[in-house]
Amino acid sequence: MHIQKLAVFDLDRTLLDDRSAISDETAVRLRAASAPGFACTVASGRDLERIAPYVQQLGWLSVPVIAEQGAVVVDPQNGLILMERAISPEVLLGSVETVRSMDIPVNMILYGRGDPQVFRNAGAPSFIDEWKSSWYTSHLRYIPATREIATDGVRKISIVCLPENTDAARQLIAESLEPRANVVKADRNFVNIMDAGVSKGAALRWLIDYLGLESSHVMAVGDCEADRSMFGVALVSVAVANADEQTRSLARFVVPSNNEQGAAVALERFAAGEFGV
Template sequence: MRAESFLTILYSHCILTKHRKNILRLGGMVMEDKLMAAGRKVKLIVSDIDGTLLTSDRKLTKENITAIKKAKEQNIKFTISTGRVASMLDYYTKILEIDTPVITLNGAVVWDPVRNITTFDVPMNEDELKGLLELCKYYQMDYGVMTMGTNYFSKNSFRIARYQGYNEFAKSHGMSIMEVGTFDEDHHCIDGIRVYKLLITDRDPKRIKIFEDHLHTLKKTGYTTSEPGLLDIAENTVNKGLGVQKLTETFRLQPEEVCAIGDYDNDISMLQYAGFSVAMGNALPNVKKHALYVTATNNESGLAQAMEKYILE
């Protein structure tokens, strides 16, 4: 190869490389402008709790508390969306001074913590629930149902001890406890009670698969996952996105005025609904695909970082 040809190729390569860098830089600037514009429209922030609002050891960081307080001072509403029951949210609604209705049980119930009333709910179909409970009993699964009153579990469920531990914490902090009971042989204890969620837990993926296959045959019941080895089963129109939609309608807002922040599969529906969707740095890869922006991890106060960067003044 002649020297001048080599120099020509090298020069062309340098020009192309510089051009590509300029395009990438321009693309980054355009995206940043898009994020800033989306953040300025936000009037309601909806955050998941576990893996998002809380650190991995389930603590609230000073940074998150401060950012949420600033949002309220700037007339931006803040609330939480979770798979938990309303009775387990007292601590967070009080510490964060949340006066906006909260989304519980993955969207099956919207609950007003100020008036202590349910403003929207979608209970499970009784016939399909009974069939699932019999299947749980046959396979000797660890299972339980969530209501707005007593929550019932199979006799050897590890969750009974877990919730009893929570109740001790709640009592010591002057908060509401979660009523826990065990199923009778034929599940008559829930006759006439509005059940919003069936929890099935098992470390054996084959046994979980049995239930997933069965759930696909049902007309009115669906499921999601909020942690490995756990099926959250509810009425098939229920998801966090539905809860966020109901809140948005209550406050006469548009989806583009909502910011949703989460980290797990059960958060995807609200990320899809919100105009400004944020995934945590610790979020699952498929969750990040549905987000406009990926922030830092829950252990780095990623919630506060996203709020400070794009939403708060």
């Protein structure tokens, strides 16, 4: 298919409702919205394994997905990595030492080519016990000596904590690592760390060039700080109503919340040309 228009959706609290699901009714609306040369994809902080069920549910398999907060662009049909940005050892080990010394209890997950490395700092409980996969909790351990941490091929670091501690954790990490790193709040209890220059927006720019599109024919939909970099790349920027205030203020358009099928509304309006393209 020759793609002429592309819609890119954040996943959590944008495409997904607060139950981390796409309802049958919403899925029907998303699949039904179409136009000649029209395609959709996902840009998420998640890895492909945790994105795949949703793109399969919607049949969005014709366009690469942006995963791991923009560190990876990958073909959802075969898992082939088309673009990859690893974290430098300097930023990775700096992140580890910052988390090790923090008074805020957090869990830390290093994502990359191999199995994730899952740590917690001193006194921290497990914040991942309720995740569907028990693999993470079974591999959770206190931060080991630096020599025991694999640095090769790590692409993204996620910090998981209590929602009331997320802003403080983000600020401490950013003060320690910036401008060498890109530190963003990705959800109410998540902070993601990548190398400077790695973001969903940078990955979207790569994908636009890869597909031979014009930015004026691209829509990006999101809800939080991690999505704002896409708003500077896609001409059509859309926030769901549950987005934070700054994200809403930066978006050209605002649609209903993630629990009110806002993603479907955005897609229908974009396909119909109501956003001016």
